[in-house]
Amino acid sequence: MTDAVLAEVLDENILVITLNRPSVKNAINSDISLGLRAVFEDLDKDDALRVGVLTGAGGAFCSGMDLKEFARVGKPQGAQVLLREGTKKPLVAAIEGVALGGGLELALVADLLIAASDARLGLPETRVGLFPSGGALYRLPGILPKPLIAELAFTGEPISAERAHHFGLISRVTPPGAALDEALKMARLIARCAxxxxxxxxxxxxxxxxxxxxxxxxxxxxxxxxxxxxxxxxxxxxxxxxxxxxxxxxx
Known part of the structure; x- marks a missing residue:
């Protein structure tokens, strides 16, 4: 298991999964994508675990793909499979700081998104010569209005957690620093159910x-x-x- 992804069991049935590259706002490299795939498999296979909570270290959820690694070797290994398959068990994302590009697409793998009020969410890929290729353009049309998706994808400008909540992308908005606590409350409610x-x-x-x-x-x-x-x-x-x-x- 890589140190880029940490996993901790709480209450015997909740798996807290932490992206752990805080110096680069948890940008997705091969270590993170492969580590997440392994942890997701553990979550789905272990009958004692009922729900996962996905968060980021250092006050940020995820700033997207690691562009420095991309410039050297291309897309992170395993990222496409990770973003397509997700988990069979419920997954709650706790978003602080930013969820941008691949970071937002990773959050969209979750079933419920909890975000701090000062968090920003966006798809800035076109600003660096790319486009959203991790599932956002498949998943977002079932949630957000098409003009807003076009705004996100075409301009690269982020939106606030409050605006995302208004349109139904975010389940609950919390004060800054409280997204994980709220996500854990939600996870405990899920874990009580059949x-x-x-x-x-x-x-x-x-x-x-x-x-x-x-x-x-x-x-x-x-x-x-x-x-x-x-x-x-x-x-x-x-x-x-x-x-x-x-x-x-x-x-």
Missing amino acids: PLGVAASKDLLRGSQCATADDFWLRQRELVQTVFWSGDAAEGARAFAERREPLWRHR
Whole structure:
């Protein structure tokens, strides 16, 4: 495991993942992209872990691709796969400072974005001869109005967390320095819920952007057969009737 990505388990079921290149505002190089892929795989494979929280060290989330490395050897190894696949389990991004270029595209891999009020988000790639190529132009049309996406991609100008929240990109806005604490609160709420139900919800949300209505209803019916007749569904009903916390068993 590289020191560029740190992983810490909290509360036995939350994995806090920290981008750890603070001297360059956690710019994405091969160490970060390969390290993140490994940590994401660990998150998905470990049944004890319910949710991941992605943050950055040193008061910044991520300033984008490391252009110095790019000038020498090209795009970071594994970055395209990382940004395309993400995680099967819920992921919450805690954004302080900046989430720019590949940093914003990395944040978009998460299911929920929490940002400090003074954070800036943007796609400045065209200012350095590139264009957003890590999924932003696929994911953002389902969230932001097309003219705003065009503004971000064509001009390279960032927007504030408050504006991003207004249009629905950011789930919650916090005072500066509090994004991680708020993301952990959200993660704990997710971790209390049934893993099978959360996984099914993410499955449907992930596929809904490109699915037809018939595809959506067919996939939902399949998931209903899996989840509604599971032991966890029975446990949830019993726990509700008995006024106690449920004991989820992932089956």
